Amino acid sequence: MENTLFYGDNLDILRRYIKDESVDLVYLDPPFNSAQTYNAFFQEKDGTAAASQIRAFEDTWHWNTESERTYQELVTRPGKVSEVMQAFRTFLGQNDMMAYLAMMAPRLVELRRVLKSTGSLYLHCDPTASHYLKLLLDAVLGQENYRNEITWKRTTAHSDSTTRFSHVTDIILFYSRSVTHRLHPIYKPHKESYLRSHYRHKDASGRVYRLDNIIRSQSMGPRPNLAYEYKGFRPPFGWRMVLKKLQEIDKNGQLYWSKSGTPYLVRYLDEQEGEILDNLWDDIPPLNSMAVERLGYPTQKPVALLERIISASSNPGDVVLDPFCGCGTTIDAAQ
DSSP states (O other): OTTOOOOSOHHHHHHHHOOTTOEEEEEEOOOOOTTSOOOTTOBOTTSOBOHHHHHHHHHTTSOOHHHHHHHHHHHTSOSHHHHHHHHHHHHHOSSHHHHHHHHHHHHHHHHHHHEEEEEEEEEEEOTTTHHHHHHHHHHHHOGGGEEEEEEEEOSOOOOOOSSSOOOOEEEEEEEESSTTOOOOOOEEOOOHHHHHHHOOEEOTTOOEEEEEOOBOOGGGOOOGGGOOOBTTBOOTTOBSSOHHHHHHHHHTTOEEEOTTSOEEEEEEGGGOOOEEOOSEEOSSOOOOTTOTTOOOOTTOOOHHHHHHHHHHHOOTTOOEEOSSOTTSHHHHHHO
16 A cells, blocks of 8 residues: 555545554644635546535534534443543533544544554644644553654744734644654754854864763762773762773873863764754744745645654655645655
């Protein structure tokens, strides 16, 4: 099923075509605001909008007989999903949010089924529904498999209300199928302010470097194997590394002695991978109206955002699945 684009209801497609534990990574960005037009890219042969899409996107988020039927199917199966859906029903009643959750629940159940034991799932949403979806994901994938709530700064500050702070972020809920999931370290360039404050030195060849601590502090506790003398210097609480490693550093010219006789580790900027990525993603700008990759899809995400997720949680040759697809950014980034 690699390199395949399915057209239809993703719940039906998942159940009919996608095998158990066959997918390495799932990214989904399910639309929530049903006032948007999401079916702009698929048309019938005569040029009119596809009727099946119109029905799907007009009816999904209003409580109706289909929502009730789906809800009843979910709650008749014992387990955490049944329990959380009943709790949602008690709290929300039969409103649009409840209809949305009734739509999402069976799809998330199917996505868990198709994920490999080493697989991961990233659900992209806005704060309107993220707290409900997190509870639902806890029920589907297990609270113990929750990894991160990633905050993506999707736009710059703007004045859109006098009653609340400007809304500039989206939420990406990161879950795994098990503890054996993949997660490759991702680095981003250091900020200019950090470079100016830390990498303030140059050697004779012009290489930029910083001086880093190489001795232990009292709070780190005693380590007998690190309490040794080197070139007449014995730190009060020992070194941060074994003698052999320290000798290698010195041999490579990366041990610096200050005028006061204190040793430091020389860290060259060109040998650093950058700043390790955390769960605040504020370095990927949104698509502006002039962006080359912009297609006009209402909720299009930058390719760089999907490239980051795919690089972090998959390997070349892995199967990546986007059940909502949108305008195909995940497909483009994965390819």
